[in-house]
Amino acid sequence: MLRRPTRLLALGGLLLAGFLYWQPLRSxxxxxxxxxxxxxxxAGLREEKRRLERRLRSVDRGETLIAEARRLGLVxxxxxxxxxxxxxxxxxxxxxxR
Numbered sequence: 001m002l003r004r005p006t007r008l009l010a011l012g013g014l015l016l017a018g019f020l021y022w023q024p025l026r027s028x029x030x031x032x033x034x035x036x037x038x039x040x041x042x043a044g045l046r047e048e049k050r051r052l053e054r055r056l057r058s059v060d061r062g063e064t065l066i067a068e069a070r071r072l073g074l075v076x077x078x079x080x081x082x083x084x085x086x087x088x089x090x091x092x093x094x095x096x097x098r
Contacts (some may be wrong), residue, residue, distance in 0.1 A: 075081050
C-alpha cells in the first residue's frame with residue numbers, strides 16, 4: 001500500500017518538474033528561431049552594404065555621377081526637364097518607313 005502513494009508522489013514530482021521546465025525550454029527554442037531569423041537578416045544587409053559600397057566606388061567618377069543623377073530625373077540649375085513619351089513607337093515607325 002505504501003508504494004502506491006510514493007509512486008503517485010514521484011509521478012507528480014516528475015510532472016511538476018516537466019511543467020516548470022516547459023516554459024523556459026519553449027522560450028529558449030523561440031529565442032533560437034528569432035536569432036536565426038536575425039542572423040539571416042544581418043547577412044542580407046551585409047551583402048547589400050557590399051553591393052552599395054561597390055556602386056559608390058563606381059560612382060566616384062564625375063560622368064557616372066551625372067548619368068546616375070539624370071537617371072533619377074535630376075537636372076542642372078537652369079535646365080528644364082522634358083519628358084518625351086512614345087519614343088519606341090516613333091523608332092519603330094522610322095524603321096518601318098526605311
